[in-house]
Amino acid sequence: MKRLLEVCAGSVESVMAARDGGAARVELCAALEIGGITPSVGLMEQARRVDGVAMHVLIRPRGGDFLYDEHEVACMVRDIEQARAIGADGVVIGALTADGDIDMNVCRRLVAAAQGMNITFHRAFDRCRNPLKALEDIIGLGCNRLLTSGQAVTAFAGRELIARLVEAARNRIIIMPGCGVNAANAAQILDETHATEIHASARSARDSQMRYRNSGVSMGAADSNEYTLLETDPHQVRQIVNAI
Numbered sequence: 001m002k003r004l005l006e007v008c009a010g011s012v013e014s015v016m017a018a019r020d021g022g023a024a025r026v027e028l029c030a031a032l033e034i035g036g037i038t039p040s041v042g043l044m045e046q047a048r049r050v051d052g053v054a055m056h057v058l059i060r061p062r063g064g065d066f067l068y069d070e071h072e073v074a075c076m077v078r079d080i081e082q083a084r085a086i087g088a089d090g091v092v093i094g095a096l097t098a099d100g101d102i103d104m105n106v107c108r109r110l111v112a113a114a115q116g117m118n119i120t121f122h123r124a125f126d127r128c129r130n131p132l133k134a135l136e137d138i139i140g141l142g143c144n145r146l147l148t149s150g151q152a153v154t155a156f157a158g159r160e161l162i163a164r165l166v167e168a169a170r171n172r173i174i175i176m177p178g179c180g181v182n183a184a185n186a187a188q189i190l191d192e193t194h195a196t197e198i199h200a201s202a203r204s205a206r207d208s209q210m211r212y213r214n215s216g217v218s219m220g221a222a223d224s225n226e227y228t229l230l231e232t233d234p235h236q237v238r239q240i241v242n243a244i
Contacts (some may be wrong), residue, residue, distance in 0.1 A: 003244045005230055006056075006176065008200045010039070012046045014203075014232035019053035020033060021202070021237025027056050027092055027120075032201065032230070034063035035123075038079045041059070044086045056082040056090035056120060057164050059110065062145055066096040066124035073106055080113040090118030092147070100129035102137040114139075120145040127151075135165055138173065145174040154180030155189055155198075162193040174241075183239035190244055200240055204215055204233040 009026040018026045031038035037060045039047075047055055056201050057200035061068070061075045068076070073095075080091050091114045095106040102125075111119060121143045128134035131151055138146055148165065150158020155177035166175045177189050179197030186198055208227040219226055 003184075003194045004197050005237065005241050005244065006178075007198065007237055008036065008058075009035075009047070009232050010036075011231060012043070012050065012165060015050045015053065017056070017232040018202070018240075019050060019189055021200075021232075022241035023053060023076055023237050025054040025089075026089075027058055027199070029092075031060035031063065032203075035126040036060060037062060037095060040078075041082055041086070042170075044088065045084060048087050054089045056092050056118065056140070057088045058092045058122070059083070059134075060094075060122070066094055067098055068079060068095050068103075068106060073109060076110055077113045080110060080117075084114070088117065089122060090144070092120040092122045093143075094122040094124030096124050098125060100127065100238065102134050102141075103129065104137060104141070107141050118145070121145045122147050123149060131165065132160060132168055135168055137171075139169070139233070143173060144178055145197070147176050147178045149179035152179070156180060156185045159189050159192050162189070163196065166194050177230050177231035181237065181240070183243045186240050187243045198236075198240075198244060202232055202236040202240060203230045205229070206231050206238065226235045 004024035006025040007023040009015045010032050015026050021089030028039050030039045031189045034056050059076050061072045091109045095103040098104045121138045125148050148160035149155045162177050176197040181200040206229045
């Protein structure tokens with residue numbers, strides 16, 4: 001079976017770089033430094049204009065945990081509706097209960113809103129207390145794909161559990177390893193887990209084009225550098241594609 005690469009992208013430039021490097025799909029999101037949140041409508045619209053690559057949109061209203069209140073659920077439902085209207089190929093969802101299980105009630109609402117779209121369950125799974133039960137719940141929701149690091153700090157470290165998930169899934173859902181994936185380890189992860197899709201950021205630093213710089217003012221954390229931008233690197237994407 002053909003192997004493919006999905007790249008998480010936070011800008012139109014990154015979407016084009018992912019395409020040019022040979023990625024089959026992008027997960028469009030904002031604020032990658034906190035694990036990603038839902039991108040703006042404007043970014044969705046502009047990214048959708050990039051031909052030659054499928055686009056899934058992350059549906060996550062904020063950083064932090066995956067326990068959501070009614071207002072946040074309503075936001076996610078509306079964001080799914082916007083993604084569909086813009087022409088996204090799929091959405092990436094997830095929600096947990098306070099006890100670390102899949103929140104079936106919330107996720108059913110999100111799946112219903114996404115009906116007719118491709119649905120990935122995101123790495124909220126990696127914070128579940130019982131991964132094999134969670135897998136069955138996600139399959140029961142009708143999701144097409146599960147993104148996971150195997151409940152480890154990287155997909156390489158979690159490849160043993162990922163392999164168990166692939167076996168337990170029995171082709172009912174795609175298991176997609178992600179986190180810390182690069183050209184040096186991507187093929188080994190796929191070989192050892194028997195997965196056929198893999199997820200990477202493939203980013204590199206790019207210096208800002210600002211000539212005037214006020215280094216005494218920070219817009220975020222005190223030690224952040226707003227004059228260094230992290231964007232998808234088409235060369236890294238191509239290296240991973242070639243490796244797998």
